[in-house]
Amino acid sequence: MAVTLKELAEAAGVSRATVDRVLHGRGHVRPDVEARIWQLARELRYQPSPLGRGLVKSARGAKIGVICQFTETPFMKMVLSGIEQVREELRLMGAELLLDAIDSYAPARMLTSIDEMLKEGVQGLALTPGNTLDIRNKIQEVIAQGIPVITFNTDISGTERLCYVGLDNIRAGQTCAGLMASSLRGGGLVLPISGYRWHNAHDQRMSAFQETVQSAFPSLQLLPVTWCHDSDRMSQEIVLDTLRKYPNLQGVYVAGNGQSGVCRTLRKAGRAGKVVVICYDLTEQTALELERGGIDFLIDQGAWEQGYRPARLLYDYLILNAEPKRTFYYTDILIKTRYNL
Amino acid sequence: MAVTLKELAEAAGVSRATVDRVLHGRGHVRPDVEARIWQLARELRYQPSPLGRGLVKSARGAKIGVICQFTETPFMKMVLSGIEQVREELRLMGAELLLDAIDSYAPARMLTSIDEMLKEGVQGLALTPGNTLDIRNKIQEVIAQGIPVITFNTDISGTERLCYVGLDNIRAGQTCAGLMASSLRGGGLVLPISGYRWHNAHDQRMSAFQETVQSAFPSLQLLPVTWCHDSDRMSQEIVLDTLRKYPNLQGVYVAGNGQSGVCRTLRKAGRAGKVVVICYDLTEQTALELERGGIDFLIDQGAWEQGYRPARLLYDYLILNAEPKRTFYYTDILIKTRYNL
DNA sequence: TTGAAAGCGATACCAA
DNA sequence: TTGGTATCGCTTTCAA
Numbered sequence: 001m002a003v004t005l006k007e008l009a010e011a012a013g014v015s016r017a018t019v020d021r022v023l024h025g026r027g028h029v030r031p032d033v034e035a036r037i038w039q040l041a042r043e044l045r046y047q048p049s050p051l052g053r054g055l056v057k058s059a060r061g062a063k064i065g066v067i068c069q070f071t072e073t074p075f076m077k078m079v080l081s082g083i084e085q086v087r088e089e090l091r092l093m094g095a096e097l098l099l100d101a102i103d104s105y106a107p108a109r110m111l112t113s114i115d116e117m118l119k120e121g122v123q124g125l126a127l128t129p130g131n132t133l134d135i136r137n138k139i140q141e142v143i144a145q146g147i148p149v150i151t152f153n154t155d156i157s158g159t160e161r162l163c164y165v166g167l168d169n170i171r172a173g174q175t176c177a178g179l180m181a182s183s184l185r186g187g188g189l190v191l192p193i194s195g196y197r198w199h200n201a202h203d204q205r206m207s208a209f210q211e212t213v214q215s216a217f218p219s220l221q222l223l224p225v226t227w228c229h230d231s232d233r234m235s236q237e238i239v240l241d242t243l244r245k246y247p248n249l250q251g252v253y254v255a256g257n258g259q260s261g262v263c264r265t266l267r268k269a270g271r272a273g274k275v276v277v278i279c280y281d282l283t284e285q286t287a288l289e290l291e292r293g294g295i296d297f298l299i300d301q302g303a304w305e306q307g308y309r310p311a312r313l314l315y316d317y318l319i320l321n322a323e324p325k326r327t328f329y330y331t332d333i334l335i336k337t338r339y340n341l
Numbered sequence: 342m343a344v345t346l347k348e349l350a351e352a353a354g355v356s357r358a359t360v361d362r363v364l365h366g367r368g369h370v371r372p373d374v375e376a377r378i379w380q381l382a383r384e385l386r387y388q389p390s391p392l393g394r395g396l397v398k399s400a401r402g403a404k405i406g407v408i409c410q411f412t413e414t415p416f417m418k419m420v421l422s423g424i425e426q427v428r429e430e431l432r433l434m435g436a437e438l439l440l441d442a443i444d445s446y447a448p449a450r451m452l453t454s455i456d457e458m459l460k461e462g463v464q465g466l467a468l469t470p471g472n473t474l475d476i477r478n479k480i481q482e483v484i485a486q487g488i489p490v491i492t493f494n495t496d497i498s499g500t501e502r503l504c505y506v507g508l509d510n511i512r513a514g515q516t517c518a519g520l521m522a523s524s525l526r527g528g529g530l531v532l533p534i535s536g537y538r539w540h541n542a543h544d545q546r547m548s549a550f551q552e553t554v555q556s557a558f559p560s561l562q563l564l565p566v567t568w569c570h571d572s573d574r575m576s577q578e579i580v581l582d583t584l585r586k587y588p589n590l591q592g593v594y595v596a597g598n599g600q601s602g603v604c605r606t607l608r609k610a611g612r613a614g615k616v617v618v619i620c621y622d623l624t625e626q627t628a629l630e631l632e633r634g635g636i637d638f639l640i641d642q643g644a645w646e647q648g649y650r651p652a653r654l655l656y657d658y659l660i661l662n663a664e665p666k667r668t669f670y671y672t673d674i675l676i677k678t679r680y681n682l
Numbered sequence: 683t684t685g686a687a688a689g690c691g692a693t694a695c696c697a698a
Numbered sequence: 699t700t701g702g703t704a705t706c707g708c709t710t711t712c713a714a
Contacts, residue, residue, distance in 0.1 A: 337516060
């Protein structure tokens, strides 16, 4: 059995309140007593019980805010299910989770949403920031007010956010390069398709892919990158175009959305299963394509975890005084094939 | 804020004790009162707080036993680190975890260990069973005494264990077949090496691999299975032998241990990086081989999770009255390459 | 500078 | 069949 605060107090010959003051550095304790208590705490390996602590704090009715963008995408829907899960868990612990699900990319909307959250009195904030100056400033402002911020799914530089929860897009891009190379041992022509030019994550995935291919797998020949704006229609046209010019196309790498468009076109052209397709984000659609053989490999980012973890970390930080252990909570780079869905 | 038992009691116009009796079906409550309370509980969506419950139960000093075999293997060492983590967490919750780490395969030792655990008065038991009649009977005996049992890493049929935590070895074998095929698109000769004949997990991984190759990838040509008894020395000889007879060997699939022996031999023969190697279990050694290119793909079974989860499930079951949600807690089939370690 | 005591949510025992 | 009450570990007034 773990040592309790009560036992520690008895051992030190003082009251629990005094021990509490010492442990939380609240002052108003005679220095020698303070030293003695710290000493004993170490010796007895005292650690506060999260149960007791959580129970007390539950009164306060802590509020945690979560702001989410692009919620119309299948990927974000899975993130939302993680959020719902943690919301329920927090409810049982007496805390409330305020969610604002923004259904598209709207930087201005994000700013007003942050303000609303502040007005509601949230004590911590998790969000998927766009990479703009406005947002960066606003985040710094929030943090300056003593409200901790966690970013997820996409990160933002130059702020003092507590930590980031999401994919390591650079390693993910490298991983895809490795998969492409091992599938095309004899070499071949590969078409790289990205989503948006301004999208941090897409960019990192793509550059890492390109660099790894060029440095480690020279037998693969890369076509120039194209951007499909996360649209199936556009990716469809891009693939169609490419097939016309290069009938010997061997691989397609999709760093953003637009996966289905690629698969559809290859299937129509009778090249499904022949051309190696590697892309991101496990959803119902892409799972189906994996099973049909339209997609060979897929990188899953652990969507659920990205929804669950940030609010959980905020709760631990605010209520249990437990700092996040790392600045980057990278979700696993999960390689999916039709056999390990 | 969630509804508390106290609020529920007030709403029903009875004492908290009465509500408690109803909720736990202890009887001694007038039927109409009971009905009313259930009704209200539903309406107010009452759910007991794990915090409050855990706090009360922490007095009892619950004991949970964990028995682990083969603890000398690197894989099991990682399982042990998961066990240590949960042991610490449970300690903070007031429960004690008793661990018996058996360093080899010793069915008789397992039986005596179970008896010792019972004598210590554990209220729940997690173990890695051997697949023998003795063990099966003993497990049933334990369960008959009202002590729940969870199996992990390897399962055992014909018992009423609460659930199994571990890999889905059949899907894992299929996944490896898919990886081998995508790496050898032109087809090729593949050597399948298993560990022990009697080992359930090895067996499943191997048969699933064979069946999938035969039915879905006829261009791959499988040599007969060999068993290396989890020994690097033996796997070394097997590969050496095979290379002599079949210099055109293209792939090796290792379902058990002996990975290093395979890599070493291929490297000496100058075939490293040419022959596709697929195997199991992420350890320091195998991670090194992945990075060096000696192993192409590796299936990681989430060793840490296999140590952590079982005891955690038992705690939730015993203390929080939360039944495991599933009978099979399959850990993710994590495909590892040198890029996503 | 210190300690006593109430209370968080749930359980269990004893008394009514 | 019921309710009162102590208890778990911790935090937080309030009073000394």
